Amino acid sequence: MTELLTLLLGLGLLSATAWAPPQLTRWAGSLLFGLVVGVVLRFALGPVGGVVGGVLAAGVAYRLLPALVLRRVLFLVPALVLLIFATTMLMYRAP
Numbered sequence: 001m002t003e004l005l006t007l008l009l010g011l012g013l014l015s016a017t018a019w020a021p022p023q024l025t026r027w028a029g030s031l032l033f034g035l036v037v038g039v040v041l042r043f044a045l046g047p048v049g050g051v052v053g054g055v056l057a058a059g060v061a062y063r064l065l066p067a068l069v070l071r072r073v074l075f076l077v078p079a080l081v082l083l084i085f086a087t088t089m090l091m092y093r094a095p
Contacts, residue, residue, distance in 0.1 A: 003089045010082040017075045022067055029070025032077040034058025 020028070038054020045053065061070065 007082070007086060007089075010078070010085065014075070014078050014082060017071075017078070020071070020074065025067060025071050025074055026062060029074040030058045030061035030065070033061040033065070033070070033073050036073075036077060 017025075034054040034057045037057035038050045040050075041053035042050030061073075
């Protein structure tokens with residue numbers, strides 16, 4: 001039951017990104033962009049390099065990336081997380 005509620009909450013939050021105002025889109029999209037860059041750089045540069053790279057990437061994304069790109073990031077990152085969560089739940093439910 002908890003998994004179903006989590007999936008419904010995730011779908012609700014994911015669909016709410018379509019109506020996010022421009023300032024929230026810029027802020028949350030750049031935050032998620034920095035998070036993805038930080039995770040990728042963590043494997044190449046270590047934990048400290050990943051954090052520094054993620055913070056720098058978030059700042060650059062906030063200042064330079066267009067709102068359309070940030071809106072796509074704001075949708076895609078939670079969508080992939082929700083997809084991984086749903087796939088994992090289905091894997092544990094399989095006989």
